[in-house]
Amino acid sequence: MLTDILQTLPQVLIDGLTLGAVYAVIALGYTMVYGILELINFAHGEIFMTGAFVGTAVLLVFTSLGWTSMLPAIFTLIIMLLISSLITGFMGMGIERVAYRPLRKAPKLIALISAIGISFLLQDIVRFITELYKGNYILTAPSFFSHQIKMPLGSIFPGISNASFKSSFLVVIIVAVILMVGLDFFVNKTKWGMAMRAVAQDRDTASLMSINVNKVISVTFFVGSALGGATGVLFAIQYGTIDPYIGFILGLKAFTAAVLGGIGNIRGAMVGGLTIGLVEMFTAANLSVITGGLLGAEYKDVVAFAILIIVLIFKPEGLFGKAVAEKV
Structure with a gap:
């Protein structure tokens, strides 16, 4: 059994890091909003899905016009990232203004229901638009960063199989690291980041210190949604096929990652996302071997959410979160 696990370990690490990087950046959106508003923005998964459709639409337009053959691939990628980030960023600001700000003083459950309603609304809007223009709500992105790179590890380490990955793996990892490091710098080293941390700590006191709380919250939604x-x-480039419902399960797993790292803790969300991705890929590759064929790869989601349950039971503040004493 151990031999089989070690044999597939390099490929598991590659696939796990790719998926984990996606979870980590999505989890940052959850943890930023929760850190300031103490609201779980369950529409964030659908914002991620919208970004995938916008990026794929840009790529399809560029391909139909023949620009992808004229422009460097990295230039096309930057345009896709900028357009998707701007559209989803302003979308996040609009959602906050319309669906969350009027409910800010309402019970948290009401705002949560509003978030779930927004998520279903975005799913149906994207499905309607996609079917209107393409006749099908499932989109397949044109081949992009699809060059296969092989790693002949078997000749270096006997007993380990060769691993391979698409060049998109490098794109996903590099861009995700840039986004995570950039956000960490923004939150910890800039005036806007300082204002965000002040509002997260005490909203009323921050407003007395001449901080425009509404503007800070809007910027938080913009940054989180743009990410x-x-x-x-990145997801569309790596996996190729998308539909309006990918945001649901991915959003839940990214939320699991945020809870695992400590909801409200940005660095914890990064570590939690990478951990969930690695555990999920390890489970998909080896659960059948470990259980003697009793359980298969389809149970990888069970493992991911079992981790959430265990963390909530034994360390509800998360791995990097701090327990907060309740004030009476």
């Missing part, structure tokens, strides 16, 4: 849209582009 979600950019991640949607």
Whole structure:
């Protein structure tokens, strides 16, 4: 059994890091909003999905016009990321203004229901638009960063199989790292980041210190949603096929990652996303071997959510979160 696990380990690490990077950046959107509003923005998964569709639409237009053959691939990628990030960023600001701000003083459950309603609304809008223009709500992105790179590990380490990955793997990892490091710098080293941390700590006191709380919250939604849209582009490039419902399960797993790392903790969300991705790919590749064929790869989702349950039971503040004493 151990031999079989070690044999597939390099490929598992590659696939797990790719998926984990996607989870990590999506989880940042959840944890930013929760850190300031203490609201779980369940529409964030659909913002990610919208970004995937916008990026794929840009790529399809560029391909139909023949621009992809004239422009460098990295230039096309940057345009896709910028357009998707701007559209989803302003979409996030609009959602906050219309669906969340009027309910800010309402019970948290009401805002949560509003978030779920927005998620279903976005699913149907994207499905309607896609079917209107393409006749089918499932989109397949043109081949992009699809060059296969092989790693002959078997000749170096006997007993380990060779691994391979698409060049899109490098794109996903590099862009995801840039986004995560950039966000960490923005939150910890800039005035807007300082304002966000002040509002997260005490909204009323921050407003007394001449901080425009509504503007800070809007910027938070813009940044978190822009990150979600950019991640949607990375997902479309890596996996090729998208539909209006990919945001649901991916959003839940990214939320699991945020809880695992400590909801409200940005660095914790990064670690939680990578951990969930690696665990999920390891489960998909080896669960059948470990259980003697009793359980297969289809149970990988069970493992991911079992981790969420275990964390909530034994360490509800997450791996990097801090327990907060309740004030009476």
